[in-house]
Structures are given as structure tokens and as C-alpha cells.
Amino acid sequence: MKKYKRHVFGPLVTGRQLKAARALAGLSQKEFASECGLHFSSVAYIERQELVGSADSTKDDIIHALERFGVKLTIKPGPGAYLVTGNQKPGNDSREGAAQSCHADSLC
DSSP states (O other), X not given: OOOOOOOOOOTTOOHHHHHHHHHHHTOOHHHHHHXXXXXXXXXXXXXXXXXXXXXXXXXXXXXXXXXXXXXXXXXXXXXXXXXXXXOSOTTOSSOTTXXXXXXXXXXX
């Protein structure tokens, strides 16, 4: 059984936010699903949800996969994500180490 520290993954976390975070990491749905240990159809389903209602263990797997690529989720001032390191997938056109952010409404 995986042991993770608990994250604050409140009701403001949206599927659009997760899609934006995945885009910052430079991952396809299939690649992201593999990183999370999920089926890609599960990732697609979660990204279509207005509010994410998945099990805590699934949310933890998602958050930890994003963190491995240097992406953090934020809920203030609204749902979004930001890139804190240059750990995104090689070949992503993002500048290595550049601080980038993405608001869930813009979908990067």
C-alpha cells in the first residue's frame, strides 16, 4: 500500500485544472495515465469533470505524478497549475527551469 502525505485537494479542483497541469508537464493523456498508474480513459474521464470527485488515493497518485514533473496545483485565486522546475517531458517547447503558470480557464 502506498503511503503519501495528505494533500489539500478541495472541491475547487477541476478537471480543466488537471488538464492544464498535464499540459504544463508536456504529457499526453496516455503518458500521464501511465505515470499515475491509471488507465488513460480514467484520466480522460477525470479531465471532463467539472469538480473532481475521485477517491483520495487516485487524487494522491495524480498529485504525485504532477509533482515528479515539477507541476503544482493551486486553488487561489482560482483553480490553476504552475511549473516550478524544468522537469517536464523532454521535447516540450517550454524553457527549462522557466516559471510558467496556467489558469484552468485558459487551458494553456
